[in-house]
Amino acid sequence: MSNYTENDLEKDLQNQEYKYGFVTNIESDKISVGLNEDIIRLISSKKEEPNWMLDYRLKAFAVWQTMTEPEWGHVHYEKPKFDEIAYYSAPKQSKKYESWEDVDPEMKATMKKLGISMEEQMRLTGVAVDFVMDSVSVATSFKSKLSELGIIFCSFSEAVKEHPELVQKYMGTVIPTSDNFYAALNSAVFTDGSFCYIPKGVRCPMELSTYFRINEGGTGQFERTLVIADEGAYVSYLEGCTAPQRDENQLHAAVVELIALENAEIKYSTVQNWYPGDKNGLGGIYNFVTKRGICERKSKISWTQVETGSAVTWKYPSCILKGDYSIGEFYSVAVTNNYQQADTGTKMIHLGKNTKSTIISKGISAGKSQNSYRGLVQIHKNAKNARNFSQCDSLLMGDTCGAHTFPYIECKNPSAKIEHEATTSKIGEDQLFYCKQRGLSEEKAISLIVNGYCKEVLNQLPMEFAVEAQKLLAISLEGSVG
């Protein structure tokens, strides 16, 4: 019997290398590859968009054409061939399902495999989910319950049609189309995503969650998320991502904008598990994402991310602390193994007085991977009494990986207080030996040590997510020591 558990565990871990690598066999409506104005018009017409939306796209496309791909990141990869990507792919008959019963059985099976059990969520209150597969949002749960409170939680395309005034008012206000190369590209070709609006004084009673899934080959995923918390509102938002195992590199270029009005609070948590490529660095997702939030007076935005997937990650969830007494937080665990590369961190832009920011970044590198933290703390001249605390820790496993830290501080107000701490450590053979001597297997030991190291960040995640994240960490680092 004891043999069973041992072998079982071993098998489990072997099989769990990347358990989301399957493809759903579902017919899709995919437009031809390439990128030009016609394609953009086609996307817009497929989505039956109003003219203002098309104009927005075309302007963004014009801007994008004048831009060049950024090269300052500490990552090396073959640049995506933008002409060879299909910019729109949707599961066929993808009109929004009216009820759960209408959902395609294949789709239901996919969700089940991914651990999103909408059926269960239909019964239990807990998390409202928007499921985005390839280019479109497939299903959103709990809509009616939320709408009783005036909360809008729907796909981005639906918001464009149903709530154009909100979309027009806020879209692009935090991340303008010209912000950077990938944000511009996204603004031109984005296909769907999530939209969320919490009205004044409302505390959203459940976690809102979007699950992103790339299914089709040869496509890119360009989703857009816009979360608006009106005055005094509160929302906790979760985001999860997976993709099938393919030899090609697929591009994921998302834009997420958060708007926290006076006294509002947004908690945004991500567990990113895009396909990371195989052991030899073949395939995997390029995850080039722009995420930023703006804080009005006394509001708070908190980003928590657990990044285990993607071949290349380039991502800096940031806060513009515009209002006085506003607070920005960034908690991050980034794991790289095999040939993965991550360049991730945050920007905290202090504009208002008495603004406060906290950065806790935990990098874990294994295999032949490269893991960089890149952060900017910027105190503007009117930001009296601004405060920042940053802590950037790196954990190395083995001696063929790299950890790098690029902290930037720009301070234009002498009353600011900025603290920065950084450490680099290795999972020691001694720690492993100590754990094993107490009867722990190597897998369990690594998982304990790594979870201990990441504790401050994992504590920020909602309970269910935290459990998932812990498992993910263990799987991502499987076999990386000794």
Next chain:
Amino acid sequence: MINIVNLHAEVEEKKILKGLNLNVKAGEIHAIMGPNGSGKSTLASILAGKEDYTVTEGNVEFDGKDLLELSTEDRARQGLFLAFQYPIEIPGVSNVNFLKSALNEIREYRGEQPISAKDFLALVKEKSALVELDSKLASRSVNEGFSGGEKKRNEIFQMAMLNPKLAILDETDSGLDIDALRIVANGVNKLRSPKNAAIIITHYQRLLDYIIPDFVHVLYDGKIVKSGGKELALELEEKGYDWIKEELASNAD
């Protein structure tokens, strides 16, 4: 309990153990003393399964099994415990979480159900009292920020929690003041039973005032060169190790 026969071992081609024999039966406590560099800690590490050492000859039978064939974790699960000379820190992992994980892996290995939260807490309470360990330390990260004495007490606490058949205490007395020494010894004595055994590695006779050994062995140059009762420890304390070296030299002539 454990029978070590003609054990030879080396690290980086340097021979450290050169034919060590030791037989420990259930219910016994054996003390191993010896000058610096005689191989005491190496013996502890090899028995626990540290990979840096290569066993070149000999065999070790532990509770009817070939110990050297078992992995480090399986040795622990079979009931071998090493109290480290330098306990390791594991930041962010609470002592209780660490012990619960360890205890449950050991139970799973033995085909037992995981311990219930209630039973576990009761066990923590009982065993931490045994070594007078502040309950706050039980919930703090493993050894992180512990004083030298607290780390050693924590080792004995872990030992009490895991209830091993054979405990090896590697210089547990080093760096302890007299009070801590008494507490640690007290803990070990309370755990003493006809079913388990202990090997106590020490430099000084002091600890043996509190933990009375059944046998005392002198390890010198990779071998046990002299064995006796507890009075041997007193003799060593008084006369040092030189007389043994001389005795060996004259025997060799």
